[in-house]
Amino acid sequence: MRTPTYMILLAAPLALAACDSAEDASQPAETMMADEMSNADSMPMSDDMPMMDNGEVGQSGSGEGSVTEIDEAEGKITIDHGPIPAVGWPAMTMAFAADEESLGKVSVGDRVTFEFRTTEGGGGELTAIAKQ
Numbered sequence: 667m668r669t670p671t672y673m674i675l676l677a678a679p680l681a682l683a684a685c686d687s688a689e690d691a692s693q694p695a696e697t698m699m700a701d702e703m704s705n706a707d708s709m710p711m712s713d714d715m716p717m718m719d720n721g722e723v724g725q726s727g728s729g730e731g732s733v734t735e736i737d738e739a740e741g742k743i744t745i746d747h748g749p750i751p752a753v754g755w756p757a758m759t760m761a762f763a764a765d766e767e768s769l770g771k772v773s774v775g776d777r778v779t780f781e782f783r784t785t786e787g788g789g790g791e792l793t794a795i796a797k798q
């Protein structure tokens with residue numbers, strides 16, 4: 667898929683400190699680096715409600731946890747998951763948007779590994795899930 671986000675997060679402050687557009691970076695790349703930069707500034711690693719104000723959308727992450735609830739009508743799988751540093755999430759129980767394929771792969775109580783994309787409002791959308 668895409669380049670790991672943390673590489674960009676680490677590179678962005680250095681690139682900016684080295685003074686703007688010395689390189690022939692394309693416009694989309696510059697825009698993306700600016701976005702990642704502002705996210706790094708506001709990354710709430712230890713806030714009590716980190717999912718509410720982390721507005722970065724489309725970041726990829728992976729984690730593991732236990733399925734606590736499956737809502738087929740709403741297309742959601744709730745997972746009690748461990749910390750996911752790649753997106754700045756602590757351990758928590760949350761509902762992920764899930765397509766039919768993901769919904770059919772797991773049951774309540776399963777230990778799972780999963781991959782996801784962040785969505786608006788600090789949510790996540792599963793892109794892969796499998797029983798451990």
Ligand SMILES: [Cu+2]
Nearest residue numbers: 755758759760
């Ligand atoms: Cu979470």
